[in-house]
Amino acid sequence: MQVFIWSSRKGKPENWLLRMVHWMRISRSMNIAPGPSLACLALSFISFACAPPNLTTTAASTRIPIPHSVVSPQGGPPSVVAKRVIVIDASNGRVLMAKNADERCAVASTQKLMTALLVSEAGSLRDPVVIHSSDTLVEPTKLYLKTGHRYTRGQLLKAILVRSANDASVALARDIAGSVPRFAQQMTLRARSLGMANSVFLNPHGLTQKGQYSTARDIAKLARYAYRQPSIRGPLTIRSYDFIHNDGKVSKLTNTNRLLKSLPYATGMKTGTTRASGKCLVASGTLHGRTVIAVVLGSSSASVWKDSESLLRWALESPQTVRPVVALRTGT
Incomplete structure:
Protein backbone atom coordinates (compact mmCIF):
# COMPACT_ATOMS: atom_id res chain seq x y z
CA MET A 1 0.00 0.00 0.00
CA GLN A 2 1.24 3.46 -0.83
CA VAL A 3 0.31 6.57 1.11
CA PHE A 4 0.15 9.82 -0.82
CA ILE A 5 -0.53 13.36 0.31
CA TRP A 6 -0.62 16.50 -1.75
CA SER A 7 2.49 18.59 -1.65
CA SER A 8 1.69 22.18 -0.65
CA ARG A 9 4.93 23.32 -2.20
CA LYS A 10 4.75 22.10 -5.76
CA GLY A 11 1.21 20.82 -6.07
CA LYS A 12 2.37 17.19 -6.74
CA PRO A 13 1.67 13.96 -4.82
CA GLU A 14 4.57 12.62 -2.79
CA ASN A 15 5.12 9.01 -1.60
CA TRP A 16 5.71 9.55 2.13
CA LEU A 17 5.73 5.79 2.86
CA LEU A 18 8.77 5.31 0.64
CA ARG A 19 10.45 8.26 2.31
CA MET A 20 9.76 6.70 5.72
CA VAL A 21 11.23 3.33 4.67
CA HIS A 22 14.29 5.14 3.36
CA TRP A 23 14.62 6.96 6.67
CA MET A 24 14.38 3.65 8.61
CA ARG A 25 17.16 2.16 6.47
CA ILE A 26 19.34 5.13 7.33
CA SER A 27 18.50 4.59 11.00
CA ARG A 28 19.69 0.97 10.83
CA SER A 29 22.90 2.04 9.13
CA MET A 30 23.45 4.43 12.05
CA ASN A 31 22.93 1.53 14.54
CA ILE A 32 19.62 2.93 15.85
CA ALA A 33 17.97 -0.20 17.29
CA PRO A 34 14.35 -0.86 16.32
CA GLY A 35 11.88 -0.80 19.17
CA PRO A 36 8.74 0.81 20.52
CA SER A 37 10.21 4.29 20.33
CA LEU A 38 11.10 3.91 16.70
CA ALA A 39 7.71 2.39 15.88
CA CYS A 40 5.86 5.23 17.62
CA LEU A 41 7.95 7.75 15.78
CA ALA A 42 7.12 6.05 12.49
CA LEU A 43 3.41 6.04 13.23
CA SER A 44 3.58 9.70 14.18
CA PHE A 45 5.30 10.39 10.90
CA ILE A 46 2.47 8.67 8.97
CA SER A 47 -0.20 10.51 10.97
CA PHE A 48 1.41 13.83 10.22
CA ALA A 49 1.74 12.98 6.56
CA CYS A 50 -1.93 12.06 6.25
CA ALA A 51 -3.25 15.02 8.14
CA PRO A 52 -5.19 17.70 6.24
CA PRO A 53 -2.81 20.44 5.13
CA ASN A 54 -4.80 23.21 6.85
CA LEU A 55 -5.18 21.44 10.20
CA THR A 56 -3.96 23.55 13.12
CA THR A 57 -2.92 22.24 16.50
CA THR A 58 -3.93 25.27 18.57
CA ALA A 59 -7.45 26.09 19.73
CA ALA A 60 -9.17 29.00 18.05
CA SER A 61 -8.87 32.18 20.05
CA THR A 62 -12.05 33.62 21.52
CA ARG A 63 -10.72 37.11 20.90
CA ILE A 64 -12.13 38.64 17.76
CA PRO A 65 -9.21 39.78 15.59
CA ILE A 66 -8.97 43.48 14.97
CA PRO A 67 -8.72 44.62 11.34
CA HIS A 68 -5.30 45.97 10.39
CA SER A 69 -6.91 49.20 9.19
CA VAL A 70 -8.25 50.10 12.62
CA VAL A 71 -5.09 50.75 14.62
CA SER A 72 -2.45 53.07 13.26
CA PRO A 73 1.20 51.96 13.08
CA GLN A 74 1.84 54.19 16.09
CA GLY A 75 -0.93 52.46 18.05
CA GLY A 76 -3.25 55.46 18.01
CA PRO A 77 -7.02 55.52 17.48
CA PRO A 78 -8.49 54.93 14.03
CA SER A 79 -9.14 57.74 11.61
CA VAL A 80 -12.85 58.59 11.43
CA VAL A 81 -15.04 60.66 9.13
CA ALA A 82 -17.26 62.03 11.90
CA LYS A 83 -16.75 65.68 12.82
Whole structure:
Protein backbone atom coordinates (compact mmCIF):
# COMPACT_ATOMS: atom_id res chain seq x y z
CA MET A 1 0.00 0.00 0.00
CA GLN A 2 1.24 3.46 -0.83
CA VAL A 3 0.31 6.57 1.11
CA PHE A 4 0.15 9.82 -0.82
CA ILE A 5 -0.53 13.36 0.31
CA TRP A 6 -0.62 16.50 -1.75
CA SER A 7 2.49 18.59 -1.65
CA SER A 8 1.69 22.18 -0.65
CA ARG A 9 4.93 23.32 -2.20
CA LYS A 10 4.75 22.10 -5.76
CA GLY A 11 1.21 20.82 -6.07
CA LYS A 12 2.37 17.19 -6.74
CA PRO A 13 1.67 13.96 -4.82
CA GLU A 14 4.57 12.62 -2.79
CA ASN A 15 5.12 9.01 -1.60
CA TRP A 16 5.71 9.55 2.13
CA LEU A 17 5.73 5.79 2.86
CA LEU A 18 8.77 5.31 0.64
CA ARG A 19 10.45 8.26 2.31
CA MET A 20 9.76 6.70 5.72
CA VAL A 21 11.23 3.33 4.67
CA HIS A 22 14.29 5.14 3.36
CA TRP A 23 14.62 6.96 6.67
CA MET A 24 14.38 3.65 8.61
CA ARG A 25 17.16 2.16 6.47
CA ILE A 26 19.34 5.13 7.33
CA SER A 27 18.50 4.59 11.00
CA ARG A 28 19.69 0.97 10.83
CA SER A 29 22.90 2.04 9.13
CA MET A 30 23.45 4.43 12.05
CA ASN A 31 22.93 1.53 14.54
CA ILE A 32 19.62 2.93 15.85
CA ALA A 33 17.97 -0.20 17.29
CA PRO A 34 14.35 -0.86 16.32
CA GLY A 35 11.88 -0.80 19.17
CA PRO A 36 8.74 0.81 20.52
CA SER A 37 10.21 4.29 20.33
CA LEU A 38 11.10 3.91 16.70
CA ALA A 39 7.71 2.39 15.88
CA CYS A 40 5.86 5.23 17.62
CA LEU A 41 7.95 7.75 15.78
CA ALA A 42 7.12 6.05 12.49
CA LEU A 43 3.41 6.04 13.23
CA SER A 44 3.58 9.70 14.18
CA PHE A 45 5.30 10.39 10.90
CA ILE A 46 2.47 8.67 8.97
CA SER A 47 -0.20 10.51 10.97
CA PHE A 48 1.41 13.83 10.22
CA ALA A 49 1.74 12.98 6.56
CA CYS A 50 -1.93 12.06 6.25
CA ALA A 51 -3.25 15.02 8.14
CA PRO A 52 -5.19 17.70 6.24
CA PRO A 53 -2.81 20.44 5.13
CA ASN A 54 -4.80 23.21 6.85
CA LEU A 55 -5.18 21.44 10.20
CA THR A 56 -3.96 23.55 13.12
CA THR A 57 -2.92 22.24 16.50
CA THR A 58 -3.93 25.27 18.57
CA ALA A 59 -7.45 26.09 19.73
CA ALA A 60 -9.17 29.00 18.05
CA SER A 61 -8.87 32.18 20.05
CA THR A 62 -12.05 33.62 21.52
CA ARG A 63 -10.72 37.11 20.90
CA ILE A 64 -12.13 38.64 17.76
CA PRO A 65 -9.21 39.78 15.59
CA ILE A 66 -8.97 43.48 14.97
CA PRO A 67 -8.72 44.62 11.34
CA HIS A 68 -5.30 45.97 10.39
CA SER A 69 -6.91 49.20 9.19
CA VAL A 70 -8.25 50.10 12.62
CA VAL A 71 -5.09 50.75 14.62
CA SER A 72 -2.45 53.07 13.26
CA PRO A 73 1.20 51.96 13.08
CA GLN A 74 1.84 54.19 16.09
CA GLY A 75 -0.93 52.46 18.05
CA GLY A 76 -3.25 55.46 18.01
CA PRO A 77 -7.02 55.52 17.48
CA PRO A 78 -8.49 54.93 14.03
CA SER A 79 -9.14 57.74 11.61
CA VAL A 80 -12.85 58.59 11.43
CA VAL A 81 -15.04 60.66 9.13
CA ALA A 82 -17.26 62.03 11.90
CA LYS A 83 -16.75 65.68 12.82
CA ARG A 84 -17.13 65.19 16.57
CA VAL A 85 -16.13 62.07 18.49
CA ILE A 86 -15.38 60.88 21.99
CA VAL A 87 -14.66 57.41 23.42
CA ILE A 88 -14.86 56.75 27.15
CA ASP A 89 -14.40 53.88 29.57
CA ALA A 90 -17.88 53.40 31.04
CA SER A 91 -16.64 52.15 34.41
CA ASN A 92 -14.43 55.08 35.39
CA GLY A 93 -15.26 57.82 32.89
CA ARG A 94 -11.76 58.03 31.44
CA VAL A 95 -11.63 59.62 28.00
CA LEU A 96 -9.78 57.31 25.62
CA MET A 97 -9.87 59.63 22.61
CA ALA A 98 -11.62 62.84 21.60
CA LYS A 99 -12.10 64.92 18.46
CA ASN A 100 -13.90 68.27 18.67
CA ALA A 101 -15.70 66.83 21.68
CA ASP A 102 -16.74 70.23 23.07
CA GLU A 103 -18.10 71.66 19.84
CA ARG A 104 -21.80 72.52 20.17
CA CYS A 105 -24.06 70.92 17.58
CA ALA A 106 -27.39 69.26 16.92
CA VAL A 107 -27.37 65.70 18.23
CA ALA A 108 -30.68 64.42 16.82
CA SER A 109 -32.27 61.41 18.51
CA THR A 110 -29.25 60.64 20.67
CA GLN A 111 -30.84 63.09 23.12
CA LYS A 112 -33.66 60.58 23.57
CA LEU A 113 -31.33 59.03 26.13
CA MET A 114 -32.18 62.03 28.32
CA THR A 115 -35.88 61.52 27.62
CA ALA A 116 -35.50 57.88 28.63
CA LEU A 117 -33.62 58.83 31.78
CA LEU A 118 -36.33 61.24 32.94
CA VAL A 119 -39.03 58.67 32.20
CA SER A 120 -37.20 56.01 34.21
CA GLU A 121 -36.88 58.44 37.13
CA ALA A 122 -40.48 59.72 37.03
CA GLY A 123 -42.20 56.80 38.72
CA SER A 124 -43.60 53.42 37.82
CA LEU A 125 -43.19 52.28 34.23
CA ARG A 126 -46.55 50.54 34.62
CA ASP A 127 -48.37 53.88 34.83
CA PRO A 128 -50.80 54.36 31.91
CA VAL A 129 -50.39 56.99 29.20
CA VAL A 130 -53.39 58.06 27.13
CA ILE A 131 -52.43 59.29 23.66
CA HIS A 132 -53.55 62.86 22.85
CA SER A 133 -54.06 64.20 19.35
CA SER A 134 -51.11 66.58 19.80
CA ASP A 135 -48.82 63.59 20.37
CA THR A 136 -49.52 62.27 16.89
CA LEU A 137 -48.59 65.44 14.97
CA VAL A 138 -44.82 65.03 15.30
CA GLU A 139 -42.72 64.10 12.27
CA PRO A 140 -41.52 60.50 11.76
CA THR A 141 -39.96 58.22 12.80
CA LYS A 142 -43.05 57.23 14.76
CA LEU A 143 -45.44 54.42 15.66
CA TYR A 144 -48.50 56.24 14.29
CA LEU A 145 -50.22 55.99 17.64
CA LYS A 146 -53.94 56.76 17.65
CA THR A 147 -55.68 59.34 19.81
CA GLY A 148 -57.34 57.80 22.85
CA HIS A 149 -55.27 54.63 22.85
CA ARG A 150 -53.66 53.69 26.15
CA TYR A 151 -50.20 52.24 26.81
CA THR A 152 -47.89 51.94 29.78
CA ARG A 153 -44.88 54.17 30.15
CA GLY A 154 -42.72 51.08 29.85
CA GLN A 155 -44.23 50.15 26.48
CA LEU A 156 -43.59 53.60 25.06
CA LEU A 157 -40.10 53.81 26.56
CA LYS A 158 -39.15 50.53 24.89
CA ALA A 159 -40.38 51.85 21.54
CA ILE A 160 -38.26 54.98 21.97
CA LEU A 161 -35.07 53.06 22.68
CA VAL A 162 -35.51 50.38 20.02
CA ARG A 163 -37.20 52.23 17.15
CA SER A 164 -36.69 55.91 18.11
CA ALA A 165 -40.43 56.63 17.99
CA ASN A 166 -41.02 60.40 18.10
CA ASP A 167 -44.74 60.21 18.90
CA ALA A 168 -43.98 57.97 21.89
CA SER A 169 -41.42 60.54 23.06
CA VAL A 170 -43.95 63.38 22.89
CA ALA A 171 -46.63 61.35 24.66
CA LEU A 172 -44.29 60.50 27.53
CA ALA A 173 -43.01 64.08 27.82
CA ARG A 174 -46.53 65.48 28.02
CA ASP A 175 -47.66 62.78 30.46
CA ILE A 176 -44.76 63.34 32.85
CA ALA A 177 -44.35 67.12 32.78
CA GLY A 178 -47.74 68.32 31.54
CA SER A 179 -46.32 69.76 28.32
CA VAL A 180 -43.38 69.35 25.98
CA PRO A 181 -41.78 72.73 26.91
CA ARG A 182 -41.86 71.89 30.62
CA PHE A 183 -40.38 68.47 29.95
CA ALA A 184 -37.61 70.07 27.88
CA GLN A 185 -36.79 72.36 30.82
CA GLN A 186 -36.48 69.28 33.00
CA MET A 187 -34.15 67.74 30.43
CA THR A 188 -31.82 70.74 30.57
CA LEU A 189 -31.89 70.87 34.36
CA ARG A 190 -31.08 67.16 34.58
CA ALA A 191 -28.26 67.72 32.12
CA ARG A 192 -26.72 70.30 34.44
CA SER A 193 -26.91 67.87 37.35
CA LEU A 194 -24.90 65.38 35.27
CA GLY A 195 -22.22 67.96 34.52
CA MET A 196 -23.47 68.58 30.98
CA ALA A 197 -22.61 72.29 30.85
CA ASN A 198 -22.92 72.66 27.07
CA SER A 199 -26.40 71.27 26.47
CA VAL A 200 -29.79 72.90 25.99
CA PHE A 201 -32.77 70.71 25.13
CA LEU A 202 -36.01 72.07 23.67
CA ASN A 203 -37.86 68.85 22.78
CA PRO A 204 -37.87 65.17 23.79
CA HIS A 205 -37.15 63.67 20.37
CA GLY A 206 -34.19 65.56 18.90
CA LEU A 207 -35.77 66.98 15.75
CA THR A 208 -33.98 70.18 14.76
CA GLN A 209 -35.00 73.26 16.70
CA LYS A 210 -33.15 76.56 16.85
CA GLY A 211 -31.33 77.02 20.14
CA GLN A 212 -31.11 73.29 20.91
CA TYR A 213 -27.64 71.77 21.10
CA SER A 214 -25.24 69.52 22.93
CA THR A 215 -21.70 68.18 22.52
CA ALA A 216 -20.07 64.79 22.12
CA ARG A 217 -18.61 65.08 25.62
CA ASP A 218 -21.98 65.93 27.17
CA ILE A 219 -23.72 63.09 25.36
CA ALA A 220 -21.02 60.72 26.63
CA LYS A 221 -21.77 61.83 30.19
CA LEU A 222 -25.46 61.22 29.59
CA ALA A 223 -24.85 57.84 27.97
CA ARG A 224 -22.60 56.68 30.78
CA TYR A 225 -25.24 57.48 33.39
CA ALA A 226 -28.14 56.09 31.34
CA TYR A 227 -26.26 52.85 30.76
CA ARG A 228 -26.34 52.16 34.50
CA GLN A 229 -30.14 52.10 34.54
CA PRO A 230 -31.53 48.57 33.95
CA SER A 231 -34.80 49.96 32.56
CA ILE A 232 -32.79 51.69 29.83
CA ARG A 233 -29.94 49.26 29.27
CA GLY A 234 -32.29 46.29 28.73
CA PRO A 235 -34.26 47.66 25.74
CA LEU A 236 -31.07 48.96 24.13
CA THR A 237 -29.94 45.39 23.42
CA ILE A 238 -33.19 44.27 21.74
CA ARG A 239 -32.74 43.69 18.01
CA SER A 240 -36.45 43.58 17.21
CA TYR A 241 -39.83 42.90 18.76
CA ASP A 242 -43.56 43.14 18.09
CA PHE A 243 -45.34 46.26 19.35
CA ILE A 244 -49.01 45.51 19.95
CA HIS A 245 -51.36 48.45 19.32
CA ASN A 246 -54.63 48.81 21.24
CA ASP A 247 -56.63 47.81 18.17
CA GLY A 248 -54.68 44.57 17.76
CA LYS A 249 -52.41 45.80 15.01
CA VAL A 250 -48.86 44.47 15.29
CA SER A 251 -45.86 46.60 14.30
CA LYS A 252 -42.52 44.85 13.90
CA LEU A 253 -39.99 47.22 15.44
CA THR A 254 -36.38 46.70 14.39
CA ASN A 255 -33.59 48.35 16.31
CA THR A 256 -32.06 51.26 14.43
CA ASN A 257 -28.59 50.31 15.75
CA ARG A 258 -27.00 48.06 13.11
CA LEU A 259 -23.99 47.30 15.30
CA LEU A 260 -26.15 44.89 17.30
CA LYS A 261 -25.98 42.62 14.25
CA SER A 262 -22.48 43.31 12.97
CA LEU A 263 -20.47 43.41 16.21
CA PRO A 264 -20.86 40.46 18.60
CA TYR A 265 -20.09 42.41 21.77
CA ALA A 266 -22.12 45.55 20.95
CA THR A 267 -24.57 46.36 23.74
CA GLY A 268 -26.67 49.05 22.10
CA MET A 269 -27.29 52.75 22.88
CA LYS A 270 -28.85 55.25 20.42
CA THR A 271 -28.89 56.36 16.80
CA GLY A 272 -29.82 59.78 15.46
CA THR A 273 -30.04 61.62 12.18
CA THR A 274 -31.31 64.95 10.90
CA ARG A 275 -30.11 67.23 8.14
CA ALA A 276 -28.54 69.53 10.73
CA SER A 277 -26.85 66.82 12.80
CA GLY A 278 -25.70 64.41 10.14
CA LYS A 279 -25.50 60.75 11.06
CA CYS A 280 -25.03 60.22 14.79
CA LEU A 281 -24.55 57.16 16.94
CA VAL A 282 -23.91 56.50 20.60
CA ALA A 283 -22.55 52.95 20.71
CA SER A 284 -21.50 50.77 23.61
CA GLY A 285 -19.67 47.47 23.75
CA THR A 286 -18.49 45.07 26.43
CA LEU A 287 -15.57 42.65 26.03
CA HIS A 288 -13.64 40.76 28.70
CA GLY A 289 -15.40 42.67 31.46
CA ARG A 290 -14.69 46.13 30.04
CA THR A 291 -17.37 48.45 28.67
CA VAL A 292 -16.65 51.46 26.49
CA ILE A 293 -18.97 54.04 24.96
CA ALA A 294 -18.27 55.78 21.65
CA VAL A 295 -20.13 58.94 20.66
CA VAL A 296 -20.00 59.74 16.94
CA LEU A 297 -21.66 62.97 15.77
CA GLY A 298 -21.74 64.52 12.32
CA SER A 299 -20.76 61.45 10.33
CA SER A 300 -22.16 60.27 6.99
CA SER A 301 -24.48 57.44 6.02
CA ALA A 302 -21.58 55.53 4.55
CA SER A 303 -19.25 56.07 7.50
CA VAL A 304 -21.21 56.22 10.76
CA TRP A 305 -21.23 52.45 11.24
CA LYS A 306 -17.61 52.02 10.21
CA ASP A 307 -16.55 54.93 12.44
CA SER A 308 -18.34 53.52 15.47
CA GLU A 309 -17.28 49.92 14.99
CA SER A 310 -13.65 50.89 14.44
CA LEU A 311 -13.63 52.93 17.65
CA LEU A 312 -15.15 50.13 19.72
CA ARG A 313 -12.78 47.54 18.28
CA TRP A 314 -9.79 49.77 18.90
CA ALA A 315 -10.77 50.48 22.51
CA LEU A 316 -11.78 46.93 23.43
CA GLU A 317 -9.67 44.60 21.30
CA SER A 318 -6.36 46.42 21.55
CA PRO A 319 -6.41 47.99 25.02
CA GLN A 320 -2.61 48.01 25.06
CA THR A 321 -2.67 50.75 22.42
CA VAL A 322 -5.15 52.93 24.31
CA ARG A 323 -3.80 55.82 26.34
CA PRO A 324 -6.49 57.49 28.48
CA VAL A 325 -6.70 61.25 28.03
CA VAL A 326 -8.55 62.54 31.08
CA ALA A 327 -11.35 61.56 33.42
CA LEU A 328 -14.85 62.44 32.27
CA ARG A 329 -16.30 64.49 35.10
CA THR A 330 -20.00 64.29 35.80
CA GLY A 331 -22.29 65.48 38.52
CA THR A 332 -22.93 61.94 39.70
